[in-house]
Amino acid sequence: MKNTIVIFVICLAIISISFGQEKETPPSGSEPKNFLLPQREELQLENGVKLVMIPYGGIPKASVRITVSTGNIHEEIDKIWMSNLVSNLMQEGSISMSAKDIADKMANMGGDLNIFVTPHNTNIQSSVLYEFVPDAIALMVDVLINPAFPESEMVRLKNDMKRNLSVELTKPGSLATQEFFKQLYPNHPYGRYFPTEEMIDSYTLDDVKEFYGKNFGGKCTTIYIAGKFDIEKAKKAAVGALTNWKEGLESEYSIGEPVTQGEITLIDRPGAPQSTLLVGLPVADPSNPDYIAVDVMNSLLGGSFGSRITSNIREDKGYTYSPRSRVSAKYKSSIWYEQADVTTEFTGPSLQEISKEIERLRNEAPSEKELDGIKNYEAGLFVLRNSIPNGIIEQLVFLDVHDLEDDYLVNRVKEIYSLTPKDIQNMAKKYLRSKDMTLVIVGDKVKIQNQIDEYEKLLDTLK
């Protein structure tokens, strides 16, 4: 103890700041203000289309997002990125408007049409100036329900896709992610990240039309409008444009059954100055009562800057710049994983430290103080997410994808605050079993093989 004090004093002397006085502590601030979720108005058309409007804020712009409950999850095993090709081709014009017309019209509303695909949704999105919201809705709906699917653009779009694929496959993070999810979901679209060039070459216009015909329709479409807009005019535009669209089928998501056998996979990247690590396993999904506790556990363990793993391998050891853990929520299943790009020579030590932090949480409940801090952080993030138009839309889309009710949002903060240190330890005990985790490493095999062998020895000592 005495030594520590001496060292401390010397350091202070070097930087010549007077520390004669007592340390000050920060003022605590006042009482939190009440936060309510922004009010929204919803209605449903006869063909199943849902309209959700959230008037919010004063900047004269609104976000319009049309989501269709179809995405990569509906792709056949030999048709990976088919939903992306469908969305790219939708961008090429409707029956009555060319792609250039659409681009010019959107630009003159202060927007840009963006169509993107996630595992669960196809999204048509733009953010436009206040006065153009009804026009933007009409245009975006036209793109949705009357796509021209011009064959003339197929070759170009497939070339773009192959080029992007080639670039993706040179990124260590992409390689690691592809391999990691392939192992966790060997029999589900969640495990199929990238197509092959040959696959892309084989896609035809008929495939595109078939995918669209099968997966698009009123019953699986929601249109969200958030921001500053005239609610009556927006409603009129949406209802007018969508009323006569086909119903289509209800969307169904297949449930992926994640598997993990504690395998370690090394993807060799000779000369790499860093190793890219992904390590994790299945945990509770959003419909499971454990989910909120798992989410808070994640923030404490690796999912925030002040978290244990980040404090350890970044702020204490300097092994990495960008470590983080996350819960990747899938439909009725979820994966927890830690991801980090670490200096090659500290690959093994980084893995060991990650394991140590996991074991520490399994063996010992966090202090009340540490957990209270994380609860405040989670509650604060919740307010932030719900205080911007796109954030509100994201939250509502999350409810839809995971079949959750409003309670999930309404009770969220209360549930976060009800968690105890023991709850968090129990989640770690129940789910985070180091020996069962799937580990993928992209790095220089010659330099890291021994380090991984050492890490395996450590795993063998764990229960």
Place this chain on the structure above:
Amino acid sequence: MKIKIQVFLLGLLFLLSCSKIAKENESGSFKVPVDYYTLENGLKVILSQDKTAPTIVIAVYYNIGFRIEPKDRTGFAHLFEHMMFQGSRNLGKMEFVKLIQQNGGVLNGSTRFDFTNYFEIVPSHKLETILWAEADRMKGLAITQDNLANQQGVVKNEVKVNVLNKPYGGFPWLDMPQYANENWYNAHNFYGDLEDLDSANLEDVQSFFSTYYSPNNAALSIVGDFETEEAKEWINKYFGGIPSVDLPKRPDISEPRQEIEKKFTKDDSLATKPATAVAYKMPERNTPEYYAMGLLDQILVQGNNSLLTQKLVKENGYTSNVNGGINYLGNMFNYNGPMVWMFNCTYDATTSEDSLIYSIDQVLAEVEKGVNQEMIDNAIVKIRSELYDDLGNYFGMGRADLLCSFALFDNDPARINQIEKEFKQITPKIMNKTVKEFLRKSNRTILTVNPLGSSQVSSTKL
């Protein structure tokens, strides 16, 4: 519209998405409230109230960017940014970060051409706590050799993950200034050579801090849900007593007029496809030509309907995306010195660089024929919309950014409400004059990535 590259960030912000926050106002004439004053010690303070949500942004900008860091210490301004999180007079290592998170907030810092910034977004009832903490670290750092060594490790890993171990790492945002510019201040490696990063010592850190991190070299902006009188009282209480310092004379960062077209190739052993970036030196900030370049940026590269996107993506199918803009590390307002307007794309080896440049020249030839009022009007709609997005960006952080930048560079944060007017004053005549002087071939630099990588990888189950 524009893909913003998030680099030179400390990497603290663990958040989902960015977007907008707002204040009740009439459409079409959105006006940002600006309450601006300077403390006796020189600290510039800008308050902008917005009660949409019970959140608040606190931003502190120091008028020191990476372009004027010490000559044998490349990357130092950025390394120093990391040190500002390592401990202060009263808060030890990680305590600053934990203070923000445990109060329900997020935080980050970044280093840019002409400033280094720090910001927090927190529930509004924590304003006093955060003001105390920012003032506390402005008063003094208490860093150790251990913390310096640790952050040297972190920053070297940041360079590896963003540049050395990544295909197209550093292209073109970090590379182009080094090729296009002549003056060392604008043309060195801002991220830092690993050797320079290693040789930085505690003395450097201390001297950099006492030179540049003074109240008279800083601006503090608060955007969000606060009470004005209360906020002013706290600002005075916590920042008022920090002494000002004598600031060193700024080095000359001007660039000579470019007289010949420059072409470079950069080998990239990780990339599999060629990529090219084209940069033109910008007119001086705040001149009519500068605003005209802002409009040309909209006309040529911003959004699906921009002329270069239409030509290179839709018509020729060379690429799936043209990325571009003024100041890849921010926007056209948050810098103060020479800058380039740039665009870049990735394409197949079957497309020659010559064909690509030929197509670009065809587009520019169209613009050289003359820009009409309709093109200007359409560009202004896009700019107005983008500006509103900037104001809402990151829960109001975009607004704090413009307020601090205009305070530091122009001593006039109210300029935030003049931007639209400045663009509206641009005539076809000014546009054409700008095209002639600034989009001339002899004012451009072309940098092409030569891909040496193969996509073959092997994986082993252990």
